Structures are given as structure tokens and as C-alpha cells.
Amino acid sequence: MEGKRVMAITGVHHAQITxxxxxxxxxRQYYCHLLGLPEIEKPESLKGRGGFWLQVGDRQVHVGTEDGVERSSTKAHLAYHVTDIMAWRQRLQEHGFQILDGVPIPGYERFETRDPFGNRLEFIQPLA
Structure with a gap:
């Protein structure tokens, strides 16, 4: 009897926003400078497509370019696991970004905001 191949999804490599x-x-001003996420080099074959890539812990966020999208009307989002969530809330408010309290999740402190383009972002921290 031949060995069966095991198919499995083992994680998330990257997520993309536009x-x-x-x-x-x-x-870059928002994601690299305000949020402090490092930009990583895109493969040569993709450089002509616009956008940029970010390293977030051991994952990547790909920031692509796309016109004709109403980003501010969607619930789709990335959730950034953070330390010192109150400092993040204050930093974003100081730079003029509106803070939206999310529906409570037991064991977590969290809030939502929108980037300059309307993409929804969540900042989340486990309670001590």
C-alpha cells in the first residue's frame, strides 16, 4: 500500500491590504514611521507592481496598490498584537487618528482605528 500524502495548512505566511x-x-509614513514596522525587500519580479512589504513579527503584511476600493466601508481588517495598548491609543490619537472601541473580547483589551486610506486596523493586547 502506498503512503498517503498528508495535506495541512500550517500557518499564515502573509496578509495583504491595499x-x-x-x-x-x-x-510608508503611516506603517513604517508611525507604527514602526520595518519594510522588507520585494522580489525583483514584483517591484513594478507598486506597493511595499512589511515584516510584522514572523509574518508579513503586503501593502499593494489598488484604485476604486471603498476601504472605509468594510469590516475586513488586520489585528496587531501589541504591548502597552494605552500608549498605542495615545500615539494614534496624537497623530489625529480616531479611536473606536471594539466589542469586548474576554481576556483582551482592544481598540480599532482606520489608516489614512480607510483600512480598518485592530490593536489587541491580552489582559495581565
């Missing part, structure tokens, strides 16, 4: 075409510098 920003308008040509808004990469504004995107």
Missing part, C-alpha cells in the same frame, strides 16, 4: 495607486510614500 492603498490607492501612487500613495506608497504616505503608506
Amino acid at each position: 492603498i490607492p495607486r501612487g500613495a506608497e510614500e504616505q503608506g
Whole structure:
């Protein structure tokens, strides 16, 4: 009897969000400078497509470019696991970003906001 191949999904490699075409510098200001996420090199074969990639812990967030999307009307989002959630709340407010309290999840403190392009973001921290 031949050995059976085992199929499994073993994790998430990356997630992608989009920003308008040509808004990469504004995107870098927000994601790299304000949030402090390091940009990583895109493969040469994808550089002409616009956007940029970020390293978030052991995962990646790909920031692609796309026009004609109403980002502010969707519940789709990324949730960033953070330390010192109150400092994150304050930092974003100081830079003019509205903070939205999310529905409580037992064992976590969290809030939501939107990036400059309307993408929904969640910041979440386990309670001590």
C-alpha cells in the first residue's frame, strides 16, 4: 500500500491590504514611521507592481496598490498584537487618528482605528 500524502495548512505566511495607486510614500509614513514596522525587500519580479512589504513579527503584511476600493466601508481588517495598548491609543490619537472601541473580547483589551486610506486596523493586547 502506498503512503498517503498528508495535506495541512500550517500557518499564515502573509496578509495583504491595499492603498490607492501612487500613495506608497504616505503608506510608508503611516506603517513604517508611525507604527514602526520595518519594510522588507520585494522580489525583483514584483517591484513594478507598486506597493511595499512589511515584516510584522514572523509574518508579513503586503501593502499593494489598488484604485476604486471603498476601504472605509468594510469590516475586513488586520489585528496587531501589541504591548502597552494605552500608549498605542495615545500615539494614534496624537497623530489625529480616531479611536473606536471594539466589542469586548474576554481576556483582551482592544481598540480599532482606520489608516489614512480607510483600512480598518485592530490593536489587541491580552489582559495581565
